Amino acid sequence: MKRRAFLAAIGGAAAWPLHARALEPAVPVIGFLNPTSPDSNADRVRGFHRGLKEAGYVDGENVTVVYRWAEGQNDRLPELAAELVHRQVSVIAAFAPAAAFAAKAATTTIPIVFAANEDPVGLGLVASLPRPGGNATGVNFLTAEVGAKRLTLMRELVPAAARVAVLVNPANATSTDATLKDVMAAAGAVGLQIQVLKASTGSEITAAFADLVPQKPGALLVAGDAFFSSRRVQLVHLATRHAIPATYSQREFPDVGGLMSYGPNLADVFRQVGAYVGRVLKGAKPADLPVVQSSKFELVINAETARLLGLPLQPTLLALADEVIE
Numbered sequence: 427m428k429r430r431a432f433l434a435a436i437g438g439a440a441a442w443p444l445h446a447r448a449l450e451p452a453v454p455v456i457g458f459l460n461p462t463s464p465d466s467n468a469d470r471v472r473g474f475h476r477g478l479k480e481a482g483y484v485d486g487e488n489v490t491v492v493y494r495w496a497e498g499q500n501d502r503l504p505e506l507a508a509e510l511v512h513r514q515v516s517v518i519a520a521f522a523p524a525a526a527f528a529a530k531a532a533t534t535t536i537p538i539v540f541a542a543n544e545d546p547v548g549l550g551l552v553a554s555l556p557r558p559g560g561n562a563t564g565v566n567f568l569t570a571e572v573g574a575k576r577l578t579l580m581r582e583l584v585p586a587a588a589r590v591a592v593l594v595n596p597a598n599a600t601s602t603d604a605t606l607k608d609v610m611a612a613a614g615a616v617g618l619q620i621q622v623l624k625a626s627t628g629s630e631i632t633a634a635f636a637d638l639v640p641q642k643p644g645a646l647l648v649a650g651d652a653f654f655s656s657r658r659v660q661l662v663h664l665a666t667r668h669a670i671p672a673t674y675s676q677r678e679f680p681d682v683g684g685l686m687s688y689g690p691n692l693a694d695v696f697r698q699v700g701a702y703v704g705r706v707l708k709g710a711k712p713a714d715l716p717v718v719q720s721s722k723f724e725l726v727i728n729a730e731t732a733r734l735l736g737l738p739l740q741p742t743l744l745a746l747a748d749e750v751i752e
Contacts, residue, residue, distance in 0.1 A: 454489050454707050457510030457518040457536075459525045461496040461503060461652050466678055473693035474519070474700040481704020489707070496525075498656035503528035511536060517706045519699055520564075522652050523600075526551055530562055537712045539702045540564035541695050543650060544600050546717055555717040563712040565698045567690040567720035572675070573605050573647065574612035576688045579725065580645050580673045581616065582743050583686065583732070587644025587671075589619040593634060593661075595651045597626040605649040628657055635664045643670065650675030650689060658682055671735055680728040680751055685735065691722040724748040 458474070460467065475485060483489040492513060494506040507528040510518055517537045520526040526540035530551070538561055542551060546566055552558035555566070573592075581587065592609055594602040606622065613620045621643060623634040638646070648654055648661060655676055662684040665672040674680070675689035698718055706712060728751045732739055744750060 454516040455513065456489060456491045456703055456707075457507075457513065457515035457529075458491050458493045458521075459496075459503065459507055459510060459518055459529060460494070460521045461498065461500050461525050462521075462656055463495050463497045464493070466655060466658075469693045470696040473696035477697040477700020477702075478704055480697075480701050481708070483704050483707060498653065500524045500652075504531060507532035517703050519703050521696070521699070523549055523551065524652070526562065526564070530560075534561055536561065537706045538562040538564075539699055539706060539712065541699050542566050543568065543690075544604065549600065552717060555719075557713070558715065558717055559713050561712050563715040563717055564702065565695050565718045565720050567692070567695045572689055572723065573608040573649070576647055576673050576675070577609055577612045577618070578616075579686065579688055579743070579746075580647065580671065581618070582740065583727075583737055584645050584671045587618070589621060589641075589643050591621045591623055591638055591641075591643040591646045591670075592649065593623045593625060593631075593646065593654070594649045595626050595653050596624045597653070598651050601649060601651055609647065626653065628660060631657060631660055631664070635668065638670070639668045646670050646672040648672060648674045648679075658684070666731065666734070669735055671737060677724060677726040677749070680726045680731075683731055684728060685731045685737075686725070686727050688725045689723060690720055691724045694722045695720050726751065 485491045494510060496502040496506060503525055511532045517539060518529045520529045520538055520540040523542045523544055526542060529538045540562060541564055546552045547554060551562055594605055596602060610620060623638060625631040625634045646665060654661060655678060658679050659682055662679055662682050666683060671685050674684050674687040676692060677687050679687050698720060725747045726749045727747050729739060730752060
């Protein structure tokens, strides 16, 4: 072989791997948009990754997840959603209606998979549950509508309670209305009186307890709300300090000393979102993917807090519990 031809052959061989790498498909990027913070979502993020893995995707191998957390400041969500759109992500996983609306406002073309604790049709996120239409679909999980069950469980734990205070966030009108409708109907059926308290800031929570304590309610029901979740330490501290038996919608509250929670298993909700994101990455269109109704709920009781409050845990209640924290 002549020298020139030999060098050309070597040069072509050296360039071939670069050319081949250039032809490799780009790793898809998932935008993860959440109104809360990472410290309250560790189990849920693991659930999200389990769902992705079920669909054949592993972060850092054949997909990349880009996280955006609003740290309890919903007014940051539009900016964070715009960042994900600018990043040209393949799909946006939006957790909570506020995040879903921010994503929908930022793009009409990038697929969105949401987790919503309210009726997505009533909110206007989708046209219908079986045929969402548009660029969004997701998982609908119930928090407001399980208020009646939470009231029943609290009545079993505190049978002497004649009046129950209900704390709602007026800034979340849809959830507030659904919670109060559910709780009022259940309370009327068992002869319980309901006192409604409202708070949408940390100082308003403190003020609500200042109003509540002198009236000595038998128990407190805290509505399911992302803001209340972000203030769970404050809420649990105040309830414990004033010896008020309280029930919450998420297990993160008993984890930090809250008495009891009953609500959807959010780690499983995040898993379902991850699995749906995987289907979208494989070519499914959100318009054709029915909204999934989550049906996995969990009851968590903090036994130590119950003892501090002088509340005996009945065997029937313990038998219902998915977890008892000692």
